[in-house]
Amino acid sequence: MKLRFAAAFCSAALLATPVFAAEKHAFTPQGFEAAQTAGKPILVEIHAPWCPTCKAQQPILEKLGKDPKFGTLQVFEVDFDSQKDALRDFHATTQSTLIVFKGKSETGRSVGDTSASSIGALLDKAL
Template identity: 55%
Template sequence: MTFSRRFFTAAGVAATLAFAGLGTASAIETAAYSDAAFKAAQAAGQPILIEIHAGWCPTCKAQKPIIDKLAAEPKFKDLKIFRVDFDDMKPVVKAFGAQMQSTLITFKGTTETGRSVGDTKEASIAALLDKSL
């Protein structure tokens, strides 16, 4: 079987994309919210992001790759991300005072440091996460 230059170029591009994807695999994982885990992170004084999320929400879907990219940055290595399901965890959504999905809330330990609703701009989400450090 003869391989063309196009085949090797395509294979090289595919390999590069695959390795690039591996770089994001080390991103901080988003955990499902639990009171115990959230309180433990608060007690440890960690930076925390609460992500009020709905699977059907296009804004939430747009926020996810931005949050993943930012969370992979070394300065956010200690950031704990907790996802609260907007539809299935109504008491938790209410406890955080969130009125709608796509709400992002940051904490430094027990202190709320900021929140945004419906934001899909990388710069302003980065500024929000910076408040938790």
């Protein structure tokens, strides 16, 4: 009986433990500017739902986003097909573009990368 109670207590404690994961947002100029002003580490993800490279990047970004190291990372997804103003502002000409910022400073960019190690290294530049 005591063992079951202890196991249930430990399971409940694990479920109650906060998960530190990168916060993902749909891109808005206001949200992006607020994150920059706050000095947050930022990833801008230029994404298209039909893009095979974007689809290959997604599980990598999701896994990296769960790493506690990236717990303060703010991720803004820009829709390649509908957010043309943002594409111009970021000087992005293709989907599958990843851009990282430390506050207001761009610190790195990649296009078409599907390597977990190099995407991780890119995200490190935002910290």
